Amino acid sequence: DARVTQTPRHKVTEMGQEVTMRCQPILGHNTVFWYRQTMMQGLELLAYFRNRAPLDDSGMPKDRFSAEMPDATLATLKIQPSEPRDSAVYFCASGYRGNTEAFFGQGTRLTVV
Amino acid sequence: DAKTTQPPSMDCAEGRAANLPCNHSTISGNEYVYWYRQIHSQGPQYIIHGLKNNETNEMASLIITEDRKSSTLILPHATLRDTAVYYCIVRVAILNTGGFKTIFGAGTRLFVKA
Numbered sequence: 001d002a003r004v005t006q007t008p009r010h011k012v013t014e015m016g017q018e019v020t021m022r023c024q025p026i027l028g029h030n031t032v033f034w035y036r037q038t039m040m041q042g043l044e045l046l047a048y049f050r051n052r053a054p055l056d057d058s059g060m061p062k063d064r065f066s067a068e069m070p071d072a073t074l075a076t077l078k079i080q081p082s083e084p085r086d087s088a089v090y091f092c093a094s095g096y097r098g099n100t101e102a103f104f105g106q107g108t109r110l111t112v113v
Numbered sequence: 114d115a116k117t118t119q120p121p122s123m124d125c126a127e128g129r130a131a132n133l134p135c136n137h138s139t140i141s142g143n144e145y146v147y148w149y150r151q152i153h154s155q156g157p158q159y160i161i162h163g164l165k166n167n168e169t170n171e172m173a174s175l176i177i178t179e180d181r182k183s184s185t186l187i188l189p190h191a192t193l194r195d196t197a198v199y200y201c202i203v204r205v206a207i208l209n210t211g212g213f214k215t216i217f218g219a220g221t222r223l224f225v226k227a
Binding site: 004033035042043045048050055056091093101102103104105106107 | 162210217220
């Protein structure tokens with residue numbers, strides 16, 4: 001049963017600490033998306049990769065956030081330094097270019113205290 | 114930048130059909146309409162998509178008006194497990210890339226009641 005895997009599922013950290021969230025896309029998928037969900041803003045698109053290259057990261061705060069795909073099986077989203085306002089659920093999704101559906105992971109619930 | 118509008122919430126009786134409307138009056142001729150849903154604490158789940166013809170799969174049916182300015186997602190026999198937020202989406206083109214990004218709006222919160 002192919003699925004997108006995100007780790008960790010939950011993370012509590014202190015303000016100022018570095019946070020790294022990981023995503024394993026479904027094997028063979030060539031597009032990866034990072035979303036952030038909060039009660040106030042809903043689901044926001046942070047970054048979009050195609051064939052491991054960033055296609056759009058206009059929704060991502062550049063000063064503290066960074067997203068990479070070191071290889072086709074791993075996508076990372078890093079926050080350094082973290083702030084309480086970064087507390088949210090971060091979702092990764094993968095799909096095919098030109099295909100219609102994106103498959104979402106279960107998310108990483110981040111709490112910055 | 115969501116290109117769709119949906120009612121914020123709806124109720125439906127268990128076993129009855131749930132009809133969720135969506136307006137997308139600025140949709141372009143080659144843009145698809147997608148529906149996702151998000152059950153509490155889970156990641157969004159793809160339901161169905163369509164261009165101009167009505168579509169049906171094991172989860173739902175999608176009815177798109179002839180002018181394509183609106184559509185309706187139909188859950189034929191809603192169950193309590195269908196309680197979720199339902200998102201109607203028209204993807205936004207990413208300039209100079211040939212790619213599209215999926216922008217979620219606020220969605221419709223569907224409550225299925227026993």
